[in-house]
Amino acid sequence: MLQIANVSKDMGEFFLDNVSLEIQDGEYLVIIGPTGAGKTILLETVAGIYESDSGEIYLDGREITDAAPRDRNICMVYQDYMLFPHLTVEENIGFGLKSKKVPAGEIREAVMKYATMLNIAHLLHRYPGTLSGGEQQRAAIARAMVMSPRALLLDEPLSALDAKTRELLRRELKSLHAITKTTVIHITHNFEEVFDLADRVAIMNQGRIVQVGKPEEIFRKPKDRFVADFVGATNVFKGVSTVTDGLAVVTVDGLEIRAHPAEEGDVYVSVRPEDILISTEPLASPVRNAFPGTIRDVLHVGAVVRLTVDAGTEFIVALTRQGFEETGLDVGDGVYIAFKATAAHVFPGGNA
Structure with a gap:
């Protein structure tokens, strides 16, 4: 469904080096790797925030390498929520649909659907500054999901949360994926998230994908010494x-x-x-x-x-x-x- 073919991007300290990766429709792919491996740049290049220096990106067989972010139907959620402080939770979640001139009734229905899935329907009247970190992240994920994205990109969405909230939101992400079948690419440093969420896992190092496989395969059959050390063999x-x-x-x-x-x-x-x-x-x-x-x-x-x-x-x-x-x-x-x-x-x- 999503094909990344020989993509390179040089931003000095952070870079991608001839990255190729294929993600299946409805798959939950988790990307892990050390800090500076190129994980976030990869997601931002897929989202269209950065243009690649070389290589191609295809979505459903259509090349989107040079497409504007708004034309890709791909949504990205960061660890720091990025909600609009002057808008209510309901207005934040529906912001993208409103900007597309979707009728108010449809916006309300979509907002309520995903707010209910993420257990924040009772918070729709509140402002982001009055919410906990977990509640803000739920709102950010709901804001992405109402757009019905072909791919949802999550950049360490749980890393800023306490352990209990991480566990709860991890379960909600798993349930949300099971219900919607949305294709997800999720960056993390947390191995619990890998085993709980991933259909497959990709390991990055120095701007490259060094191994891809099911979580059990990656942890039991590392491809090289770097992977063995990284997964704690x-x-x-x-x-x-x-x-x-x-x-x-x-x-x-x-x-x-x-x-x-x-x-x-x-x-x-x-x-x-x-x-x-x-x-x-x-x-x-x-x-x-x-x-x-x-x-x-x-x-x-x-x-x-x-x-x-x-x-x-x-x-x-x-x-x-x-x-x-x-x-x-x-x-x-x-x-x-x-x-x-x-x-x-x-x-x-x-x-x-």
């Missing part, structure tokens, strides 16, 4: 891989870790802490990776306990607090760890 080891029986056999500090995909040469191999089994006895299940080790550290992190196990190289193993208490394990105990070859992910760049 804990067990990432550099080693040398050979291929045996369709599996990568990665030698790391004398250990042979069997993993996917079957790549040869200098590589990284990663395994998520929650995918590692731990026991005081050798595990009977036919897992491809099993090593004896010793617990070197125990760290309590909320409802999760992270164990550092020295098995020739150090692995982080995650257990629920209840699971940890049931094991009776402690620092200095000898244990066995095990994980499937499918839980270990290989990506190139071990010589980097």
Whole structure:
């Protein structure tokens, strides 16, 4: 539905470098990446706020690269609301429709529809200065949605809100998307928003899209070391891989870790802490990776306990607090760890 093809934009400190991305009709795409990666410029270029230096943008098969923002039918919402302080909530939400000379009755109906969806119908008579941050953001989103946009662009819409309000508004965004099927592109730094909202996630770095996929794929199968570090991959080891029986056999500090995909040469191999089994006895299940080790550290992190196990190289193993208490394990105990070859992910760049 929305196609970004080889788009570049140089604004000095911030830039886009040959970005290509396709978004499907009705998809909720979340973009993440470090500060300065080019996320906001990408959205503003799609919205028409900036003209690209090169490349093309298509909406429903129609090129909109040089189209004025008002002719794109794309709406953008920023984290700081940008409501008109002298207008009521109702007037703010209906502003775009009024400027298009839509009849007053239709404006009122559309305003009430989205104000109700976003739980602010009782605030329509108020002014923005009397609202909480969450209420102002709901009004800003409603103002965009009454325009029936083909795409809704959200630039960190929840980042200025407190934790409870973020959670409530996250649920409302999810419900709004489920009802309206509007195509959404949402920038965030919050991984909870990624897992709660995204159909797919795109990671940006230094003006480029470096990986696109479903949230589970991005977090479990990072494409390179940058992505692995950015999504918080804990067990990432550099080693040398050979291929045996369709599996990568990665030698790391004398250990042979069997993993996917079957790549040869200098590589990284990663395994998520929650995918590692731990026991005081050798595990009977036919897992491809099993090593004896010793617990070197125990760290309590909320409802999760992270164990550092020295098995020739150090692995982080995650257990629920209840699971940890049931094991009776402690620092200095000898244990066995095990994980499937499918839980270990290989990506190139071990010589980097």
